[in-house]
Amino acid sequence: MNAAEASPAAVTAPASGDVGLVVPRDFVTTEPFTFESGQTLPGFTLRYETYGRLNAAGDNAVLICHALSGDHHCAGRHTAADRKPGWWDNLIGPGKAVDTDKFFVLCANVPGGCQGSSGPSSPDPATGRPHGIAFPFVTIRDMVRAQKRWLDSLGVNKLFALLGGSMGGMQALQFGIEYPGFCARLVLMAMTARESAQAIAFNEVGRQAIMQDPAWNGGNYQKDGGPRVGLAIARMMAHITYVSDASMDRKFGRKKKAGAAGDAYTFDGQFEVESYLKHQGESFINRFDANSYLYITRAIDHFDLAAAYGSLEAAFAHVEARSLVLGFTSDWLFPPSQSRAIALALLRAGKRASYAELDTDLGHDSFLLESPQLYDLVRGFLV
Amino acid sequence: MNAAEASPAAVTAPASGDVGLVVPRDFVTTEPFTFESGQTLPGFTLRYETYGRLNAAGDNAVLICHALSGDHHCAGRHTAADRKPGWWDNLIGPGKAVDTDKFFVLCANVPGGCQGSSGPSSPDPATGRPHGIAFPFVTIRDMVRAQKRWLDSLGVNKLFALLGGSMGGMQALQFGIEYPGFCARLVLMAMTARESAQAIAFNEVGRQAIMQDPAWNGGNYQKDGGPRVGLAIARMMAHITYVSDASMDRKFGRKKKAGAAGDAYTFDGQFEVESYLKHQGESFINRFDANSYLYITRAIDHFDLAAAYGSLEAAFAHVEARSLVLGFTSDWLFPPSQSRAIALALLRAGKRASYAELDTDLGHDSFLLESPQLYDLVRGFLV
Numbered sequence: 001m002n003a004a005e006a007s008p009a010a011v012t013a014p015a016s017g018d019v020g021l022v023v024p025r026d027f028v029t030t031e032p033f034t035f036e037s038g039q040t041l042p043g044f045t046l047r048y049e050t051y052g053r054l055n056a057a058g059d060n061a062v063l064i065c066h067a068l069s070g071d072h073h074c075a076g077r078h079t080a081a082d083r084k085p086g087w088w089d090n091l092i093g094p095g096k097a098v099d100t101d102k103f104f105v106l107c108a109n110v111p112g113g114c115q116g117s118s119g120p121s122s123p124d125p126a127t128g129r130p131h132g133i134a135f136p137f138v139t140i141r142d143m144v145r146a147q148k149r150w151l152d153s154l155g156v157n158k159l160f161a162l163l164g165g166s167m168g169g170m171q172a173l174q175f176g177i178e179y180p181g182f183c184a185r186l187v188l189m190a191m192t193a194r195e196s197a198q199a200i201a202f203n204e205v206g207r208q209a210i211m212q213d214p215a216w217n218g219g220n221y222q223k224d225g226g227p228r229v230g231l232a233i234a235r236m237m238a239h240i241t242y243v244s245d246a247s248m249d250r251k252f253g254r255k256k257k258a259g260a261a262g263d264a265y266t267f268d269g270q271f272e273v274e275s276y277l278k279h280q281g282e283s284f285i286n287r288f289d290a291n292s293y294l295y296i297t298r299a300i301d302h303f304d305l306a307a308a309y310g311s312l313e314a315a316f317a318h319v320e321a322r323s324l325v326l327g328f329t330s331d332w333l334f335p336p337s338q339s340r341a342i343a344l345a346l347l348r349a350g351k352r353a354s355y356a357e358l359d360t361d362l363g364h365d366s367f368l369l370e371s372p373q374l375y376d377l378v379r380g381f382l383v
Numbered sequence: 384m385n386a387a388e389a390s391p392a393a394v395t396a397p398a399s400g401d402v403g404l405v406v407p408r409d410f411v412t413t414e415p416f417t418f419e420s421g422q423t424l425p426g427f428t429l430r431y432e433t434y435g436r437l438n439a440a441g442d443n444a445v446l447i448c449h450a451l452s453g454d455h456h457c458a459g460r461h462t463a464a465d466r467k468p469g470w471w472d473n474l475i476g477p478g479k480a481v482d483t484d485k486f487f488v489l490c491a492n493v494p495g496g497c498q499g500s501s502g503p504s505s506p507d508p509a510t511g512r513p514h515g516i517a518f519p520f521v522t523i524r525d526m527v528r529a530q531k532r533w534l535d536s537l538g539v540n541k542l543f544a545l546l547g548g549s550m551g552g553m554q555a556l557q558f559g560i561e562y563p564g565f566c567a568r569l570v571l572m573a574m575t576a577r578e579s580a581q582a583i584a585f586n587e588v589g590r591q592a593i594m595q596d597p598a599w600n601g602g603n604y605q606k607d608g609g610p611r612v613g614l615a616i617a618r619m620m621a622h623i624t625y626v627s628d629a630s631m632d633r634k635f636g637r638k639k640k641a642g643a644a645g646d647a648y649t650f651d652g653q654f655e656v657e658s659y660l661k662h663q664g665e666s667f668i669n670r671f672d673a674n675s676y677l678y679i680t681r682a683i684d685h686f687d688l689a690a691a692y693g694s695l696e697a698a699f700a701h702v703e704a705r706s707l708v709l710g711f712t713s714d715w716l717f718p719p720s721q722s723r724a725i726a727l728a729l730l731r732a733g734k735r736a737s738y739a740e741l742d743t744d745l746g747h748d749s750f751l752l753e754s755p756q757l758y759d760l761v762r763g764f765l766v
Contacts, residue, residue, distance in 0.1 A: 037648035137648035197631035197656040198623060204657040205619045207650060208664075209592060212612045229595045236588045237620055240581060245718075248580035254687060264685075265420035265520035267590060267677050271684070273580040274587040281591075294650050301654070304637060332628075332715075 018085060018093045019051040019100055022076035024116060027108070027150040039136035042125070046150045047116025048072045048108035051092060052100035054156065061156045062098055062382070063147070063183075064088060064107040065164035065171035068296050069235075069288060071115035074107045075100070090370055097375040098382065103160060110171075111146045112138035112295040120291035121223065130291075133219035138295050140167070140303045144174045148182075158182055161382055162321075165189035165367035166334065167296070170303050173342070176321045177305070186323040187378060189367040190331050192338035193312055193345075194304040199333055202241055203297040206234030210290045219291050231290040232281030239280045244330040244363035248273060312345035322352040324381045326374070328366040329359050354381075401468060401476045402434040402483055405459035407499060410491070410533040422519035425508070429533045430499025431455045431491035434475060435483035437539065444539045445481055445765070446530070446566075447471060447490040448547035448554035451679050452618075452671060454498035457490045458483070473753055480758040481765065486543060493554075494529045495521035495678040503674035504606065513674075516602035521678050523550070523686045527557045531565075541565055544765055545704075548572035548750035549717065550679070553686050556725070559704045560688070569706040570761060572750040573714050575721035576695055576728075577687040582716055585624055586680040589617030593673045602674050614673040615664030622663045627713040627746035631656060695728035705735040707764045709757070711749040712742050737764075 030043035049072050054061060064074050066087070075092040077085050092098040092105055109117040112135070120135040136142075151159075162183045164172035169191030176186045192199075210216055213230030221227070240248075252273035256264075269275050309315035325343040327336025336357050343355035356377055360366045367374070413426035432455050437444060447457050449470070458475040460468050475481040475488055492500035495518065503518040519525075534542075545566045547555035552574030559569045575582075593599055596613030604610070623631075635656035652658050692698035708726040710719025719740050726738035739760055743749045750757070 039648075133650065194637060196628050197635040197637065197654070198628040200637070200654050201623050201631060201656050201660055202620075204652065204654075204660060205616060205623070208619065208661070209616045211650065212616070214597070233588060233592045233595070233616060236591065237585075240584050240588070245579050245581040245715075248584060252580040254577060254580065254583070254690070265422075267516065267594065267681060269587065271580070271583050271587075273584050277584055277587060278591070298650060307637070335628075 017095050018089060019076035021080065022049050022051065022073070022078065022086070024049050024072060024078075026116065027153055029149060029153070031149075033146065033149070035136040035142045036139045037137040041118065041136060044111055044118035044146060045116070045122070046108040046111065046118070046146060048106060048150065049074070049076075049086070051075050051105045052103050054104040058155065058157055059160060060103050061151075061159050062103040062105045063151070063159050063162045063172075063175075064092070064098075064105060065143075065147075065162065065168035065175075066107060066110065067164070067166035067168045068300065069284070070168070071113060072107045072109040072117075073115070075105070087368065091375065091378065097378040098163065099379075103382070104156075106151070106154070106156070108147050108150055110138070110143040110296070112143070112292060112299065114289035114292040119289065120219065120295060121289040130223070132221075133291060133294070135291070135295065138299050140170045140174050140299055141178065143171050143299065144178055147171070148175075148179060159184065161185035161187060163187040163189075163378070164191070166191055166364065167300050170300065173305070174303075176319045176323070177309075177315055180318045180320045183321045185381060186321045187326070187381060188323060188339070188342065189326045190328055190334055190339070190364055191342070192334040193315075193342050194306060195301060195334070196338075199241075200301050202238065202333075203301055206238055207294055207297060209233040209237075210293060216290065219294075221290075227290045228285045231285050231288065231293060234293060235284040235288075236277045236281040239277060241333045242363055242365040244332065244361055246330065246361040247363055250361075252276060312342065313349045316346050316349040316351055319346065319349070319351050323354070324377065325353060325355045326367070326377065327355070327357045328362070328364070329357060330361045331364040331366065333364040400478050401472060402459035404463065405432050405434065405456070405461065405469075407432050407455060407461075409499065410536055412532060412536070414532075416529065416532070418519040418525045419522045420520040424501065424519060427494055427501035427529060428499070428505070429491040429494065429501070429529060431489060431533065432457070432459075432469070434458050434488040435486050437487040441538065441540055442543060443486050444534075444542050445486040445488045446534070446542050446545045446555075446558075447475070447481075447488060448526075448530075448545065448551035448558075449490060449493065450547070450549035450551045451683065452667070453551070454496060455490045455492040455500075456498070458488070470751065474758065474761065480761040481546065482762075486765070487539075489534070489537070489539070491530050491533055493521070493526045493679070495526070495675060495682065497672035497675040502672070503602065503678060504672040513606070515604075516674060516677070518674070518678070521682050523553045523557050523682050524561065526554050526682065527561055530554070531558075531562060542567065544568035544570060546570040546572075546761070547574070549574055549747065550683050553683065556688070557686075559702045559706070560692075560698055563701045563703045566704045568764060569704045570709070570764060571706060571722070571725065572709040573711055573717055573722070573747055574725070575717040576698075576725050577689060578684060578717070579721075583684050585621065585716075586684055589621055590677055590680060592616040592620075593676060599673065602677075604673075610673045611668045614668050614671065614676060617676060618667040618671075619660045619664040622660060624716045625746060625748040627715065627744055629713065629744040630746055633744075635659060695725065696732045699729050699732040699734055702729065702732070702734050706737070707760065708736060708738045709750070709760065710738070710740045711745070711747070712740060713744045714747040714749065716747040
């Protein structure tokens with residue numbers, strides 16, 4: 001596939017700094033794929049989007065890796081009526097920090113996901129029914145290897161840069177380790193080289209909420225069915241870990257819902273923060289698959305570069321990319337100390353790395369939010 | 384009731400610094416009780432324990448108030464075979480910081496609780512079936528007023544001191560506000576004068592896990608039945624908030640369970656922290672009632688002294704007790720800043736108050752744990 005063919009996604013000219021309407025595409029491979037677990041698939045699909053155009057030299061590709069609940073749709077809109085653009089639309093677009101006038105930007109939904117890529121909810125060709133938890137166990141390295149095959153198919157032979165936050169940062173760093181010459185720059189945000197016990201614990205509570213919901217049924221359920229209650233509980237809890245005490249207090253404090261005064265002595269949600277969380281849970285179950293939640297949280301829990309390579313320095317021994325590591329002061333899920341440790345290990349391994357800590361009280365999700373300081377750092381690094 | 388009758392609980396002589404075998408007793412009143420909500424009960428029961436003896440002057444009573452998942456059994460053992468003593472046995476006993484050789488120590492299970500006091504799981508005399516959520520809504524102030532009636536019945540006309548951590552501290556402070564001349568000293572640990580949005584949010588996720596469990600059934604279920612799955616999820620999550628990232632990391636880190644290596648690619652708990660949390664959930668459902676969990680978390684959420692009295696200073700205007708306020712550096716559920724704010728408001732209101740911040744990485748539950756520094760502070764204050 002040549003460069004011109006590789007970027008058909010932006011079908012309308014961008015207006016006012018956004019990439020306009022985009023059409024997701026599917027990469028379908030029928031070559032068998034062996035996961036780290038040893039399990040294999042006869043092939044797989046990755047749904048992806050691209051914005052901008054690969055230049056003639058083929059040296060302007062920028063890969064975006066998404067986090068747990070993200071997907072391939074990181075910029076633009078699918079229809080003019082879409083209420084919201086892609087999840088990183090504030091960062092990606094013409095003239096933005098990841099400038100689609102300069103870069104050919106790509107993003108794929110990870111294997112194990114539920115937005116079009118092969119995962120537990122996609123049909124097993126052998127039976128026509130969803131794979132369920134018979135789908136192979138997925139690791140961060142599997143996500144990276146699958147995406148590499150997709151990038152190869154597009155003729156993307158090198159990446160100008162690779163950006164990711166949270167689990168996206170794990171993939172980006174794993175890319176830098178696995179394919180040293182492939183990627184020139186890594187931007188690693190709000191991430192960790194291995195979760196703490198507390199982060200594993202939160203993920204486990206979410207998994208238990210899902211797996212102990214009777215509707216989970218051992219992972220066998222129909223689309224739009226399944227453990228919706230358990231998944232909503234998991235999401236409500238996880239959402240608390242994505243923000244911060246200070247930001248929740250500023251946004252909601254102890255404000256009561258309108259009309260809640262009259263029924264102050266009930267168990268119904270009376271505080272605005274309760275309704276907000278409930279809404280987070282309810283909207284999540286309409287867009288996310290519970291089995292994918294199990295797979296992806298497990299992939300995150302298992303990510304442990306020091307254990308996999310002996311030490312962080314050993315893991316980074318062959319990295320060639322320059323790295324910009326960004327921590328966020330109020331991130332208590334993957335605290336900035338964990339990002340700092342990555343930058344320090346890169347430096348100790350003799351690599352080019354910078355670390356910046358952004359002062360924000362918006363918590364882990366800060367990397368997704370409006371931040372001129374973040375934009376400047378990214379823009380400055382992508383030159 | 385005279386002093387001698389008031390302390391039959393310690394039935395054997397204490398050995399090696401503990402209060403020995405104790406027998407819980409029931410305070411039963413048939414006088415109607417009106418809750419803050421306006422709902423009434425024709426009477427109620429509080430289960431309680433006492434240790435030590437009320438002296439002839441009647442001025443050595445020390446009340447202990449328990450936290451969310453605690454109860455009246457705070458010291459000693461019920462049988463010689465008990466694996467564990469009461470929940471604050473490290474603090475209370477002959478020669479301990481709360482010295483039962485000197486003090487007559489009392490503790491009652493709160494109304495709304497499930498360890499013998501009237502609550503949603505106790506039978507409604509009218510029907511013989513559990514009250515369920517027809518039980519009146521309970522506030523911290525209701526807990527305090529009910530305990531005052533019990534103390535009156537025992538002939539306890541004043542308290543030398545009142546100690547509580549977390550929700551126990553809320554009760555203690557409310558006691559000091561509600562009955563100014565009644566209590567001479569307050570020890571308030573790991574508490575808050577009002578929860579932040581984040582703490583409400585965690586409680587709400589727990590309540591949703593319970594109420595959305597089909598076995599909750601609108602609060603109608605038989606003992607040993609009910610929303611055991613939801614309650615376990617609520618407890619697992621809450622437990623994370625009682626400890627700290629650092630303490631979990633030190634205790635478990637990323638250690639795998641013995642034998643887990645062989646099945647690394649499954650969703651079963653592989654990390655020790657996962658088994659530990661699961662155990663926390665499972666043991667909790669065998670001792671706690673899900674409806675009580677709803678009632679008590681709601682009481683905590685609604686506690687807001689500044690809102691109830693106009694300001695903290697106004698709330699404290701009539702307090703006569705001296706207060707020792709203790710915060711714990713790693714408590715992220717009720718951060719030490721919230722304890723400090725209470726001490727400062729007491730001082731601003733012209734009251735005698737001290738604040739100490741204990742340096743610990745054990746999180747919110749620090750007030751329950753072995754700490755010579757804590758013991759010294761309490762001992763020094765109770766003179």
